[in-house]
Amino acid sequence: MNLSESLRKQTQEAEKKQYMIEQDPNRLALHLMPPVGWINDPNGLCQFHGVYHVFYQYSPLDPNGSMKAWGHYASRDQIQWTQLPAALYPDQKFDQDGVYSGSTFIENDTMYMFYTGNVKQPGAHDDELAYSGREANTVLVTSKDGIHFSEKQVVMTNADYPQEYTCHIRDPKVWKKEGRYYMIQGGRKMQYPGGGAKENSQQTDYGTVLIFESDDLVHWNFLKDITTEKRFGYMWECPDYFEVSGHPVLSTSPQGLTHEEYCYQNVYQSGYFLLDDEIIGADDKHNRIVPDPEKFHEWDYGFDFYAPQTFCDEKGRRILIGWAGIGDADYDNAPTVAVGWQHALTLPREITWSDGRLLQNPLPELKELRGTELAIGEECYAADTVFEIVADEIDADCLVQISTGEEAFCARYEAGIFDFSLTDGAGRGRRSRKIRIRDLRRIRLIVDNSMVEIYINDGEYVMTSRFYFPDDQRKIKVKGARETKMWYLKGLEIVK
Incomplete structure (x- = not known):
């Protein structure tokens, strides 16, 4: 039995305990939650041939999170959902420590699924594996039906990222403009180029997003990075770029912001910059987009929200789903962990533009309930x-x-x-x-x-x-x- 078959079998055995979770009074009726175990970031959100696909970070073997696979739900109407077998497992040397977050790009009747393959190397490294000891491989998988998936292909490794970055580069999101493909990834840039462990790194590194370009979705070249003029956190996770009513939006989840009484109150934040210009310009290498922190708005001001992702459905709606949870918080979900599950995804939200800002509201389909x-x-x-x-x-x-x-x-x-x-x-x-x-x-x-x-x-x-x-x-x-x-x-x- 190979590793992939072994992990699938372990997941199937764990999912037999779903009946216990179905009896839990804290279970959720409106929100997608893990069949068993742990759920976090939504991944690969798309609508393909009329079917909505929601992949998600899934740890079926541990409600506190361990082995990270991609779980999978599908629906034609956002009301009836099919719980499908987990789509991707960490079963290769280049993703052995987790199939981390990513996205789906659709073209030519094919789903192109990109994710970060996480590898933790043995040896003496800093605690976060930020400066050494971590591989962040960008991996491509394709599918013609959203059910069966191709072999995995590594399209970028640490050697393809700029040297002034730490090992923390992850969460690819892909789009196309004027015949070329672009990929955005979240990054953690060293204030002073170089490697090795560094003291107080969370106070000196700064968050950015990296932009890559490609002609074929396989061969990628670094184009530029984007960050604020003044440091705005030490790491930007789960980036997303899109337009709403012609207005360019850069979404990201910055870590390391200073907490304030009326904003940035969680351990990590998720929000969006309203940009003055498109992220890709006529002179790409010199088109220096500088997001304005004054134009950064949090997506959600509650306790349990992180790592959102958006997609455009076949009706032209921009839809957002977030993780209804957060890592490293000083509060817990012990009542659900006790019966074998933790966290959920938010309701799907339609994003619209009004008077200089974005509005979020549950999809109208919810009213059918x-x-x-x-x-x-x-x-x-x-x-x-x-x-x-x-x-x-x-x-x-x-x-x-x-x-x-x-x-x-x-x-x-x-x-x-x-x-x-x-x-x-x-x-x-x-x-x-x-x-x-x-x-x-x-x-x-x-x-x-x-x-x-x-x-x-x-x-x-x-x-x-x-x-x-x-x-x-x-x-x-x-x-x-x-x-x-x-x-x-x-x-x-x-x-x-």
Whole structure:
């Protein structure tokens, strides 16, 4: 039995325990979650021949994350999903320590799937394997149907990246413009070129994105890198480039930003720069795009969000899915880890442009899951644990609280500050996240057993968080809204 067959067999054995997770009161009905084990970054998002494909970082053998494969869901309507066998495993020397994040580019009836093959070399190295001891191989796999995959082909290794970079280069995303292919990757650049371990590297390295170009999707050349004029974190992960209504957008997940009271509150951030110019210009090598940190907006201000990826579907919609979780946080998901799973993906969100910024809202398909509309007063009890609330025509101050017994989460708006807070038992270390909002008009909460997504002012701001309540009736309290509507929601249909 070869390594790939062995890993598939181990995964199949682990997935036989799904029945335990299906009985967990904290399981999610609306969000894609791991069959067993751990899920993190969404990967390879696309629509191919009418079918939506969601690949994701998957560790079926360990709810705390270990062996990283690509799990796989597929759907024609975003409501009924098929749980497919894991697509890619770390079964080669060039990806032996993880099939890390990547993307899918579609052309000529073929899916071109690029990812980072992670290799950790033995020997004495720095703790992060930033300056030595790590291979970050860019790998290509193709598919004609989204189910069967070609042999893997390494298209770039560390030797193909600029020398002034650390070993931390990863997460390729590919697009095409005017007959040429371009790839963006996240990078960690040394302030002073050279190798070897370096003290306080997180204080001196700086994050960038690297741009590569190709004529054939196989042979790639470094074109340029892009970063801010002043250092903005030490590493930029999971980069993405796209346009919305003709406006160029650079999305990335910077690590090492200074935490502030109303922004950058998580251990790592995810957001986007609104660029003044396209990332690829007529004179590519000298077209120095310099993102403005003042034009960096966080995608999500909640506790549980990281590493988003976007794609354009066959309707022309720009859709974002993020990891509804985050690494290295000082809070936990012990209740789900205890039964063998951790984390999920966010709801798919449509990205649109309005008045100089991007809006995010759940795809309209989600409304198909709504039951009868209910008008509710200031207080009521929910008969189910999966529901949607919309509070409209909000007065100067507002409060929306969901509770069970002594545990609660609360969204409170007062004096221009929106504060999302949780009690100790509900938050498991999650306490409060705050943002400044000049004018609060509308709040939409989608509550899914143990997760909430809050959409503020039709998607101007979003907050995503896990929470943990006893499996009892939910009490809903809403103050400050002239009209509050509620719907119970059916769950996604997962076909195995």
